Amino acid sequence: MTLVHDAAAAGAATAADRHRAALIDAGLLIASGVRGVYGLSGTFERVIEQFEAYVTRIGQEREPEVMRFPPLFARHSYQQTDHMELFPNLMGSVHTFTGAPTDVPELTRKRLAGEDWTSNLGPTDVMLTPAACYPLYPTATGILPEDGRTVDLRAFVFRHEPSNDPARMQIFRQREFVRLSTPAEALAHRDYWLEQAERVLRSVGLDVRPVVANDPFFGGAGRVMGASQREQTLKYELVVPITSAESPTAIASCNYHLDHFGRAFDIRTADGEIAHTACVGFGLERIALALFTTHGYDPGTWPASVRRVLGPC
Amino acid sequence: MTLVHDAAAAGAATAADRHRAALIDAGLLIASGVRGVYGLSGTFERVIEQFEAYVTRIGQEREPEVMRFPPLFARHSYQQTDHMELFPNLMGSVHTFTGAPTDVPELTRKRLAGEDWTSNLGPTDVMLTPAACYPLYPTATGILPEDGRTVDLRAFVFRHEPSNDPARMQIFRQREFVRLSTPAEALAHRDYWLEQAERVLRSVGLDVRPVVANDPFFGGAGRVMGASQREQTLKYELVVPITSAESPTAIASCNYHLDHFGRAFDIRTADGEIAHTACVGFGLERIALALFTTHGYDPGTWPASVRRVLGPC
Numbered sequence: 001m002t003l004v005h006d007a008a009a010a011g012a013a014t015a016a017d018r019h020r021a022a023l024i025d026a027g028l029l030i031a032s033g034v035r036g037v038y039g040l041s042g043t044f045e046r047v048i049e050q051f052e053a054y055v056t057r058i059g060q061e062r063e064p065e066v067m068r069f070p071p072l073f074a075r076h077s078y079q080q081t082d083h084m085e086l087f088p089n090l091m092g093s094v095h096t097f098t099g100a101p102t103d104v105p106e107l108t109r110k111r112l113a114g115e116d117w118t119s120n121l122g123p124t125d126v127m128l129t130p131a132a133c134y135p136l137y138p139t140a141t142g143i144l145p146e147d148g149r150t151v152d153l154r155a156f157v158f159r160h161e162p163s164n165d166p167a168r169m170q171i172f173r174q175r176e177f178v179r180l181s182t183p184a185e186a187l188a189h190r191d192y193w194l195e196q197a198e199r200v201l202r203s204v205g206l207d208v209r210p211v212v213a214n215d216p217f218f219g220g221a222g223r224v225m226g227a228s229q230r231e232q233t234l235k236y237e238l239v240v241p242i243t244s245a246e247s248p249t250a251i252a253s254c255n256y257h258l259d260h261f262g263r264a265f266d267i268r269t270a271d272g273e274i275a276h277t278a279c280v281g282f283g284l285e286r287i288a289l290a291l292f293t294t295h296g297y298d299p300g301t302w303p304a305s306v307r308r309v310l311g312p313c
Numbered sequence: 314m315t316l317v318h319d320a321a322a323a324g325a326a327t328a329a330d331r332h333r334a335a336l337i338d339a340g341l342l343i344a345s346g347v348r349g350v351y352g353l354s355g356t357f358e359r360v361i362e363q364f365e366a367y368v369t370r371i372g373q374e375r376e377p378e379v380m381r382f383p384p385l386f387a388r389h390s391y392q393q394t395d396h397m398e399l400f401p402n403l404m405g406s407v408h409t410f411t412g413a414p415t416d417v418p419e420l421t422r423k424r425l426a427g428e429d430w431t432s433n434l435g436p437t438d439v440m441l442t443p444a445a446c447y448p449l450y451p452t453a454t455g456i457l458p459e460d461g462r463t464v465d466l467r468a469f470v471f472r473h474e475p476s477n478d479p480a481r482m483q484i485f486r487q488r489e490f491v492r493l494s495t496p497a498e499a500l501a502h503r504d505y506w507l508e509q510a511e512r513v514l515r516s517v518g519l520d521v522r523p524v525v526a527n528d529p530f531f532g533g534a535g536r537v538m539g540a541s542q543r544e545q546t547l548k549y550e551l552v553v554p555i556t557s558a559e560s561p562t563a564i565a566s567c568n569y570h571l572d573h574f575g576r577a578f579d580i581r582t583a584d585g586e587i588a589h590t591a592c593v594g595f596g597l598e599r600i601a602l603a604l605f606t607t608h609g610y611d612p613g614t615w616p617a618s619v620r621r622v623l624g625p626c
Contacts (some may be wrong), residue, residue: 032385032386032451033389033451034388034439039382039449040381041379042381042465045379066354067354067355068357069343070350070352071384072345074350076346077346079424084420084424085420088412088417088420089411090409092437093408093431094407094408094473095406095407095408095431096404097397097401097404101534104397107397111392116436118408121404122431123431125347125348126347126350135345136352138345138346156384156469162438170385171384172383218414218417219417221414222414
């Protein structure tokens with residue numbers, strides 16, 4: 001069993017390495033020397049902008065409020081969530097130097113000696129944003145309007161999972177539409193977007209497939225949580241081959257959170273009940289990678305039907 | 314002296330608090346509970362998009378390469394710079410949990426007990442990006458083309474300087490045009506953009522003033538560095554009143570770095586000399602704040618001349 005597993009892992013690593021090298025050679029990704037952290041070419045960025053403009057047009061049907069959060073999330077809000085228990089290995093905690101000018105030479109000495117200079121740092125008031133909708137919830141504490149709220153978000157999010165697979169980045173953008181409302185409305189939002197997101201992705205030529213999914217919870221308690229999430233079919237992903245045909249990659253997800261965030265941040269519906277929430281999230285870098293992998297590295301040669309939807313390349 | 318200083322500081326804080334409260338009341342900024350970290354409304358974000366589209370049109374004259382880096386910078390590259398010596402107080406070092414599932418309960422216990430749970434974390438391979446052009450330089454190691462390079466960048470950058478002044482954010486976007494070339498070409502780029510940036514900002518109705526400036530170097534060595542940077546007139550800022558008329562805020566800067574980054578990352582011109590670099594940086598959130606402060610909180614009521622340049626509001 002171990003041998004089979006290792007061989008599969010080695011094969012997958014090779015496919016990932018080849019795909020990564022091809023994207024870097026083509027100039028679409030710019031290597032930073034850190035696995036899963038890349039610069040993007042103008043062509044890559046333009047595809048993301050075009051896909052986002054398309055999603056904006058689709059999303060406007062439901063007249064969402066637009067909010068844009070930076071890649072940082074207040075530490076005190078992070079501590080109100082259970083992210084630390086469920087995904088401690090993915091977190092990004094921001095630390096800085098809080099010493100006096102007289103302490104700087106010691107910092108420099110450690111750096112030059114190759115010692116751990118970060119032991120001189122202390123935590124700041126911020127974390128990296130774990131998912132685009134996290135910063136929204138603490139701002140929604142209190143009573144929702146009668147019809148609840150629908151919010152359009154985009155943010156860089158961080159997941160500490162260094163990988164050679166170009167489709168598994170440590171930092172990437174999520175475009176989300178979030179509903180905060182009653183259980184029925186939240187579930188309806190999830191189901192509306194499950195259909196809509198599949199239509200959107202198929203219309204740009206991506207042969208996506210919906211699968212019941214669960215979040216990558218950490219450790220033993222995580223396995224129980226994951227099984228429960230799957231059994232209740234709370235989360236669906238739309239997957240498509242990017243680096244591997246056998247293990248397609250999730251490029252969008254539709255997630256019903258029950259009262260998870262409503263309870264953590266005391267968000268209530270007009271009738272005083274704990275609000276339920278749901279979101280659709282589009283992984284923008286992954287969608288661009290899926291488009292380049294499916295249609296080729298030059299958007300000028302993409303099928304006319306795709307270019308019609310995305311606009312002039 | 315101390316009393317006068319304190320009174321001035323208290324007065325400034327009050328102006329900052331009032332301005333911050335007005336922007337939050339108007340819904341343009343969304344408070345996160347952390348000083349200098351905000352969500353932005355759709356209106357705010359749209360002004361940034363429109364200003365950027367304008368700058369893109371202006372910048373295209375010089376046919377820059379477009380590159381987009383995420384808010385993270387490789388730690389090994391950071392360690393090749395002297396940022397740690399010059400701005401240790403501004404840095405953002407990203408840390409994560411590297412323990413086993415059996416260590417999670419202790420993390421949780423500390424969090425719930427209000428103890429410092431971050432002592433269980435370790436540094437990752439990344440820092441937050443200190444300035445939009447930093448991630449470019451390590452990718453440019455080697456020999457430049459005959460004419461050097463001109464690169465168009467935009468990135469979120471981090472500065473740990475919590476403040477009540479809404480114009481002093483901890484995380485914000487810089488749009489930059491960078492030149493890597495000979496000393497003469499780098500200096501010409503800086504001077505071209507000093508004129509061009511003033512024209513751009515004046516054309517959207519911002520009454521900017523160029524001033525010789527220096528970076529906020531830390532501690533005693535920093536004072537020497539700052540004086541030297543001023544004497545050599547390496548850096549100019551374009552300032553305009555945002556929170557205070559007496560202390561106008563820098564909304565763009567034009568900076569000639571000499572061989573600072575060329576040397577750190579071994580970037581050479583075609584004739585083998587260490588490359589010199591220069592950049593113009595537009596502070597996008599600050600420019601939007603300057604527009605709102607100058608023309609009012611509703612872009613629909615801005616002067617026709619401004620709306621003509623920025624496009625339909």
